[in-house]
Amino acid sequence: xxxxxxxxxxxxxxxxxxxxxxxxxxxxxxxxxxxxxxxxxxxxxxxxxxxxxxxxxxxxxxxxxxxxxxxxxxxxxxxxxxxxxxxxxxxxxxxxxxxxxxxxxxxxxxxxxxxxxxxxxxxxxxxxxxxxxxxxxxxxxxxxxxxxxxxxxxxxxxxxxxxxxxxxxxxxxxxxxxxxxxxxxxxxxxxxxxxxxxxxxxxxxxxxxxxxxxxxxxxxxxxxxxxxxxxxxxxxxxxxxxxxxxxxxxxxxxxxxxxxxxxxxxxxxxxxxxxxxxxxxxxxxxxxxxxxxxxxxxxxxxxxxxxxxxxxxxxxxxxxxxxxxxxxxxxxxxxxxxxxxxxxxxxxxxxxxxxxxx
Amino acid sequence: xxxxxxxxxxxxxxxxxxxxxxxxxxxxxxxxxxxxxxxxxxxxxxxxxxxxxxxxxxxxxxxxxxxxxxxxxxxxxxxxxxxxxxxxxxxxxxxxxxxxxxxxxxxxxxxxxxxxxxxxxxxxxxxxxxxxxxxxxxxxxxxxxxxxxxxxxxxxxxxxxxxxxxxxxxxxxxxxxxxxxxxxxxxxxxxxxxxxxxxxxxxxxxxxxxxxxxxxxxxxxxxxxxxxxxxxxxxxxxxxxxxxxxxxxxxxxxxxxxxxxxxxxxxxxxxxxxxxxxxxxx
Numbered sequence: 001x002x003x004x005x006x007x008x009x010x011x012x013x014x015x016x017x018x019x020x021x022x023x024x025x026x027x028x029x030x031x032x033x034x035x036x037x038x039x040x041x042x043x044x045x046x047x048x049x050x051x052x053x054x055x056x057x058x059x060x061x062x063x064x065x066x067x068x069x070x071x072x073x074x075x076x077x078x079x080x081x082x083x084x085x086x087x088x089x090x091x092x093x094x095x096x097x098x099x100x101x102x103x104x105x106x107x108x109x110x111x112x113x114x115x116x117x118x119x120x121x122x123x124x125x126x127x128x129x130x131x132x133x134x135x136x137x138x139x140x141x142x143x144x145x146x147x148x149x150x151x152x153x154x155x156x157x158x159x160x161x162x163x164x165x166x167x168x169x170x171x172x173x174x175x176x177x178x179x180x181x182x183x184x185x186x187x188x189x190x191x192x193x194x195x196x197x198x199x200x201x202x203x204x205x206x207x208x209x210x211x212x213x214x215x216x217x218x219x220x221x222x223x224x225x226x227x228x229x230x231x232x233x234x235x236x237x238x239x240x241x242x243x244x245x246x247x248x249x250x251x252x253x254x255x256x257x258x259x260x261x262x263x264x265x266x267x268x269x270x271x272x273x274x275x276x277x278x279x280x281x282x283x284x285x286x287x288x289x290x291x292x293x294x295x296x297x298x299x300x301x302x303x304x305x306x307x308x309x310x311x312x313x314x315x316x317x318x319x320x321x322x323x324x325x326x327x328x329x330x331x332x333x334x335x336x337x338x339x340x341x342x343x344x345x346x347x348x349x350x351x352x353x354x355x356x357x358x
Numbered sequence: 359x360x361x362x363x364x365x366x367x368x369x370x371x372x373x374x375x376x377x378x379x380x381x382x383x384x385x386x387x388x389x390x391x392x393x394x395x396x397x398x399x400x401x402x403x404x405x406x407x408x409x410x411x412x413x414x415x416x417x418x419x420x421x422x423x424x425x426x427x428x429x430x431x432x433x434x435x436x437x438x439x440x441x442x443x444x445x446x447x448x449x450x451x452x453x454x455x456x457x458x459x460x461x462x463x464x465x466x467x468x469x470x471x472x473x474x475x476x477x478x479x480x481x482x483x484x485x486x487x488x489x490x491x492x493x494x495x496x497x498x499x500x501x502x503x504x505x506x507x508x509x510x511x512x513x514x515x516x517x518x519x520x521x522x523x524x525x526x527x528x529x530x531x532x533x534x535x536x537x538x539x540x541x542x543x544x545x546x547x548x549x550x551x552x553x554x555x556x557x558x559x560x561x562x563x564x565x566x567x568x569x570x571x572x573x574x575x576x577x578x579x580x581x582x583x584x585x586x587x588x589x590x591x592x593x594x595x596x597x598x599x600x601x602x603x604x605x606x607x608x609x610x611x612x613x614x615x616x617x618x619x620x621x622x623x624x625x626x627x628x629x630x631x632x633x634x635x636x637x638x639x640x
Binding site for chain 1: 483484501508510514521530556620622631634635636
């Protein structure tokens with residue numbers, strides 16, 4: 001795949017491209033219209049070991065690129081048609097590589113390879129320097145602590161997720177309601193309501209695949225089309241927010257120009273925003289500006305005092321793409337959702353049969 | 359009557375030209391982009407009964423009927439909807455009134471009508487396809503600048519990019535198809551191909567195959583109206599091409615906007631309810 005080679009190539013170009021400042025001087029309004037591929041291998045939160053280190057040296061960046069290239073080479077390799085049946089519980093390469101995404105994406109029990117995963121071809125630079133994370137504030141690149149209430153909520157949610165053991169473990173654990181009892185308690189992405197990982201946001205974050213964004217800017221609106229689950233964010237320019245009883249899956253977004261920067265303010269979320277752990281009180285301010293003709297700088301600040309003890313901010317670049325966005329019809333063929341719920345009923349019947357319950 | 363005459367007299371007396379509404383629209387009243395093309399930006403909506411039945415039709419008791427002792431009655435699952443479940447009449451949007459089905463396709467349409475509740479993809483909140491998306495009872499918003507045209511629909515959060523350059527044949531079939539637009543004077547002509555065979559054209563079983571091609575024409579006929587036409591070709595299902603035509607109205611009220619209507623969450627009980635741990639009464 002040519003995309004993987006680009007990691008090495010772009011690293012060799014360090015220093016060649018010094019990026020212009022974020023805000024266009026003189027207040028001229030740029031046209032942000034275009035298609036952007038926001039995939040990046042740069043992590044959302046910074047690895048703890050890096051502390052407050054915002055950028056990588058060329059040597060460090062090359063080391064990361066070598067590791068990524070090695071993972072990608074193995075993950076993209078054709079599956080061995082003569083491989084043995086994996087052992088119960090899985091013995092796949094995911095564990096060996098220590099890449100948590102692979103546990104889900106390729107599967108430890110014989111998922112084929114990374115054919116359908118697209119985390120982009122490299123890391124991103126701002127002002128010519130490789131960044132260590134998307135989150136830049138707090139300075140350690142990690143989300144601030146959650147409030148006790150939010151920690152409790154997140155803890156309860158975490159109890160609902162376990163690796164598939166092939167049994168109705170939630171009955172043994174005494175969970176009521178169980179994690180598969182009703183469609184409404186499943187993750188929004190499983191239900192085809194929103195893409196996973198805050199791809200539609202806001203804030204709009206890079207995810208495992210389908211990372212295209214399409215912007216069409218007009219005088220009084222900016223459309224931000226999110227590839228996954230065909231979500232159209234409609235930003236009303238110089239408008240007032242809808243009254244608080246009007247809540248939206250992607251929140252209510254109004255925009256204004258500050259010089260050459262499009263500032264989008266979003267509130268009025270539902271009880272379950274795309275952003276993990278966020279609540280209906282989420283408030284996101286996004287700033288879009290042009291770095292050059294092929295690149296946007298995307299910056300955002302997240303506030304939700306009922307969830308995080310402080311606001312936090314991040315930034316990353318959106319490179320233009322010549323790809324077209326294909327239709328992401330999710331709900332129309334969500335056969336696996338029926339399988340998830342129906343499968344849980346089968347496991348429950350098996351377990352209840354064994355334990356002699358109803 | 360007296361009142362009308364009075365107004366008429368007053369207008370004449372004031373020396374104003376009382377022009378018919380249609381004649382008041384002229385090319386100069388159409389909003390335009392800097393490049394001179396009509397500006398299609400706005401929130402638009404059809405105002406007719408085409409989503410019930412695109413053909414000319416009288417009002418009827420229900421979308422799914424059974425035989426009663428004195429004529430058709432609503433089928434059992436729809437009975438309790440009463441007047442809300444009835445179909446409003448309409449002069450139809452099909453030029454000539456009738457769709458030129460092949461005999462087999464006409465029979466399938468009748469089957470579809472008898473099984474409307476099971477078969478209409480709108481009920482399951484599936485992407486509505488083209489042209490149906492344009493005349494559902496929901497608004498849609500056109501985003502239009504000199505290089506791009508994009509349509510967002512309220513129903514099911516459906517979307518379409520209308521490419522303004524040749525992108526070649528559709529690489530895969532999809533619910534909303536591949537749309538490629540060009541201008542003929544003040545008319546935006548959109549060729550839609552790559553549509554799958556899963557969508558309907560109304561709640562009355564109007565169906566098509568994956569070979570359907572739709573040629574749409576959007577023509578401003580005033581500051582707040584577009585004339586919408588769609589020529590439909592599908593040799594598997596129709597004996598010739600045929601055309602639908604209707605005005606689209608701008609939603610002019612203050613604060614008009616698309617609301618959320620993802621609708622996936624509204625059909626989960628219908629589609630998945632039987633798989634709940636404790637199924638509800640169904």
